[in-house]
Amino acid sequence: MILVIVGFLxxxxxxxxxxxxxxxxxxxxxxxxxxxxxxxxxxLLAAGVKLPSPMHLLHSFLESIGLxxx
Amino acid sequence: xxPESFRMTPAQYLxxxxxxxxxxxxxxxxxxxxxxxxxxxxxxxxxxACVPFVLVYAALMKRFPGKNLxxxxxxxxxxxxxxxxxxxxxxxxxTLTSLNLTDLSNFVRSSMLxxxxxxxxxxxxxxxxxxxxxxxxxxxVRYNVAFSVTAxxxxxxxxxxxxxxxxxxxxxxxxxxxxxTYVNATHVMATIPLxxxxxxxxLSPNVQLPVKKMGKYFLGGLxxxxxxxxxxxxxxxxxxxxxxxxxxxxxxEVYRMVHLTESMGRVEILFSIALIIxxxxxxxxxxxxxxxxxxxxxxxxxxRPIVLAVGxxxxxxxxxxxxxxxxxLALGTESAPVFWTLFELxxxxxxxxxxxxxxxxxxxxxxxx
Numbered sequence: 001m002i003l004v005i006v007g008f009l010x011x012x013x014x015x016x017x018x019x020x021x022x023x024x025x026x027x028x029x030x031x032x033x034x035x036x037x038x039x040x041x042x043x044l045l046a047a048g049v050k051l052p053s054p055m056h057l058l059h060s061f062l063e064s065i066g067l068x069x070x
Numbered sequence: 071x072x073p074e075s076f077r078m079t080p081a082q083y084l085x086x087x088x089x090x091x092x093x094x095x096x097x098x099x100x101x102x103x104x105x106x107x108x109x110x111x112x113x114x115x116x117x118x119a120c121v122p123f124v125l126v127y128a129a130l131m132k133r134f135p136g137k138n139l140x141x142x143x144x145x146x147x148x149x150x151x152x153x154x155x156x157x158x159x160x161x162x163x164x165t166l167t168s169l170n171l172t173d174l175s176n177f178v179r180s181s182m183l184x185x186x187x188x189x190x191x192x193x194x195x196x197x198x199x200x201x202x203x204x205x206x207x208x209x210x211v212r213y214n215v216a217f218s219v220t221a222x223x224x225x226x227x228x229x230x231x232x233x234x235x236x237x238x239x240x241x242x243x244x245x246x247x248x249x250x251t252y253v254n255a256t257h258v259m260a261t262i263p264l265x266x267x268x269x270x271x272x273l274s275p276n277v278q279l280p281v282k283k284m285g286k287y288f289l290g291g292l293x294x295x296x297x298x299x300x301x302x303x304x305x306x307x308x309x310x311x312x313x314x315x316x317x318x319x320x321x322x323e324v325y326r327m328v329h330l331t332e333s334m335g336r337v338e339i340l341f342s343i344a345l346i347i348x349x350x351x352x353x354x355x356x357x358x359x360x361x362x363x364x365x366x367x368x369x370x371x372x373x374r375p376i377v378l379a380v381g382x383x384x385x386x387x388x389x390x391x392x393x394x395x396x397x398x399l400a401l402g403t404e405s406a407p408v409f410w411t412l413f414e415l416x417x418x419x420x421x422x423x424x425x426x427x428x429x430x431x432x433x434x435x436x437x438x439x
Contacts, residue, residue: 007193011378019375027375030368034379041386051390055165056397059405068404069254 001046008039071365071372073138076208077278084291085215087267090355091295092221093170093348094263095302095321100402102314104255107241107307109314111252113300116259120292123265126418128285131274133425134432135281139271140366145432146425155417156367162413163360164380166266167353168388169398171195174349175388176395181322181342192385199354200381203361204374207276210358217351218294221344225301231328231337232309240311257407263299264292265414272359318395357384 012035019028044051062068078086101109134142139159144152175191183191202209245252270288279287306320309327314320325338358373361380365373392398425431 008382011382015375015378024371024375027370030370031375031379034376034383038379038382038386041390042382045386045389053390053392054161055391055401055406058409059401062405062408067408069250069257069407070404 001043004039004042004046008035008042011035071370073275074207076206077276078207078211078273080277080279080283080287081215082211083277083279083284084287084294085218086211086351086355087270087288087291088294088298089214089218089221089348089351090267090270091263091292092218092298093345093352094295095299095345095348098299098303098306098320099318099399100258100262101255101303102306102320103399104251104258104403105247106315107243107312108245108247108252109255110241110300110304110307111245112255112259113296113303115252115256116264117292117296119256119260120264121289123260123268123415123418124285124288124292126415126422127268127271127288129422130271130418131284132281133422136275137432138273138275138362138366139268140363142271142421142425146421146428146430153367155421156363158417159413160360160363160367162410163269163272163356163363164384164387165391166269167356167360167384168391170349170353170356171384171388172392172398174346174353176398177319177342177345177349180318181338189385189389192388195350195353196357196381196385199350199357200377202354203358203381204377206373207273207358210354214351217347221348222298224340224344225298225305228325228328228337228341229301229305231330232305232324235324235327236305236308237311238308240308254403254407257411258403259299261407261410261414262402264296265410267292268414268418269356269359271418272362318399357381360384 012032015031016028019031041051059068098109101112105112130142134145137145140156143155143159146152147155171192172188174195175188178191179186179188267288274284277284277287302321306314306324309324310317310320317323322338322341325341326336328337330337357380361373361377364370364376364380368376370376392401
């Protein structure tokens, strides 16, 4: 868990200060949001939460309408 | 977002496409699990089935010169609907990158570093790719000619080395399976390695070729990559026969059978090196396309600031997308070909039809005419 947070802090330190210095507010918000989403998902995974795979959901959907190979 | 000024040479374009297909040599297990000793037929039928896909891509490149897939969607479908379609492609590119990253990690762990956790592979590999993607397309495609030629030479050498183990009887019995089995395998071949080249529509403005010749080079790259897959499957079948079904990576077992002299065994390291560099090239290209798509959809000033953030997203996604090789194989042969057809044929075809119905053309082309 700590390693995940340290890793994301390192990523943020690479991008965010230079964007802040260049006053690219829009880019800064986008990068911070994307890192925030990734950090949240990583923390959930590190905590042992099983996140659903979109591929498995699609497989189940295609199977329910009979559109897969057997 | 300003497009990159870098232009690929025709040779780089052709070999980058070939490299992209060659990296799927790992996925011959998808074919072998369906068609066993008849798998050599599938690269041929898959290539033929993929020709209509390429014709659609060529028509799009001709109708919208200098525009990539995201820009084409916006021109044809308008801002809002175009963003929805582009969002679907973005998900597709992210999924492909994550799946290939998973493939690479699984391969390295099963063949060389069994004790290393998958996440370590993901992080190291993504950092390396991010380094390349930050430098732009010139860095992403720079070494693809060398990668592709190296892989061709290694495959050619492996055919010579294993010639003594080859038996024509390993191809028998021929064509004993139901027709639907061959249709399934052809669909897998056409959509999983070959049709994934739809990603090259993201790079079409960055090629030093007249739009009329791009389709030919596209087909040439597919033929080179498909030819290498055919050679790989023929070699594996001639050496292993029906036993191919027993292995998750039949090619690796073929290389393991090579024993040149007392001091020169273990030539499977050649296969491992070739596969790792090819998968590296493929993941980096898909990663670049996903970053470019993100940047253009969000109207960013450059793709560079989001490279690491997209990399982090892909690393997380790769841990979720497929938890085991067995589910990967099942999804790859049963449902992925059906769903991938949407992105590789149906959506590009729908774009072309809507553009024709609405008489939408790219301004640059209108001005050329």
